[in-house]
Amino acid sequence: MSMTYSYYKNMQLNNIIFVYQGEVTADLVSSILQMVENKLEGEGEDRKVKKRVFNVMVECLQNVYHHLDALPPTDASSSVRDKTALLMIGREERDYYIITGNHVLNDRIPDLKARLDRINRATKEELKQLYQEILTGTGFSEKGTAGLGMIDIARKSGQKLGYDFHPVNDKYSFFSLEARVSRIPEK
Amino acid sequence: MRNLVIEPTSKTPKVILNADLGVFEITGRSIPEDAIGFYRRVLDWIEEYSKSPLTETVFKFQLEYFNTSSSKCLLDIFRKLERMHKNGHKVVIRWHYDADDEDMAETGQDYQALLDVPFELVPV
Numbered sequence: 001m002s003m004t005y006s007y008y009k010n011m012q013l014n015n016i017i018f019v020y021q022g023e024v025t026a027d028l029v030s031s032i033l034q035m036v037e038n039k040l041e042g043e044g045e046d047r048k049v050k051k052r053v054f055n056v057m058v059e060c061l062q063n064v065y066h067h068l069d070a071l072p073p074t075d076a077s078s079s080v081r082d083k084t085a086l087l088m089i090g091r092e093e094r095d096y097y098i099i100t101g102n103h104v105l106n107d108r109i110p111d112l113k114a115r116l117d118r119i120n121r122a123t124k125e126e127l128k129q130l131y132q133e134i135l136t137g138t139g140f141s142e143k144g145t146a147g148l149g150m151i152d153i154a155r156k157s158g159q160k161l162g163y164d165f166h167p168v169n170d171k172y173s174f175f176s177l178e179a180r181v182s183r184i185p186e187k
Numbered sequence: 188m189r190n191l192v193i194e195p196t197s198k199t200p201k202v203i204l205n206a207d208l209g210v211f212e213i214t215g216r217s218i219p220e221d222a223i224g225f226y227r228r229v230l231d232w233i234e235e236y237s238k239s240p241l242t243e244t245v246f247k248f249q250l251e252y253f254n255t256s257s258s259k260c261l262l263d264i265f266r267k268l269e270r271m272h273k274n275g276h277k278v279v280i281r282w283h284y285d286a287d288d289e290d291m292a293e294t295g296q297d298y299q300a301l302l303d304v305p306f307e308l309v310p311v
Contacts, residue, residue: 026220029220048289052290054252055252055290059255062218062256066220131297151255152255156290
């Protein structure tokens, strides 16, 4: 039990308003959205900021839900694959931040990294163009998402996306993504 | 044809497609994980309706939030309405949005630019 206080202090120090580690299901995503929305509502955050945070949160959470690569069962007798992820939302003086972490197959890293770098290099206008190209382009990816999520996150965030690939073993890495939303309304 | 009414949930909008009353509306939030699954019925209904539409179809959209997978489905709906317009039917899309929601205004403008059908932006 002695760890409890240090967890608490740590979360407080890092301005974490919500953290979850575990399996990500559609119901869970709903519950988190509801909870954080209530929290933003209750704290009287600027309406525009609140909407943006909510939007970015939806995309980040659904991104994880659709794209995480489940780990093979750790216990040989079990067939349950590990679909756990980390979801974290915090509020600093200037920004809200939304962090997600999940396993990805190492094979997917080059493509993911290229996409993220392309998004981070793009200007506001280029992001808009990219969004429209994909929107009007051909169909959905096999997992039913439009491949638009990350671009939308970047557009709503207005800041560079932070990311990291932490090697886990020869097959998997832990991918973390950070999106920030400014609390200072424009103009 | 049969009317289509779908009650809203925390992740899906209210849909009213009523050819008897001439009411065509999608309102609320649209953030389902499986947007294609949700919008299939809507698209099928519009497809059927477009075979013999009313003399004028005013389609109202008023969305508080929508996710990127819904954005593609919305475009599919707009494309169907666009086709009706090109076939000589009177069609108007009205994109209602919260007057101080710049993001939703911009999204409306983005769609407007992509489409060849009367598309009105209505701040509320």
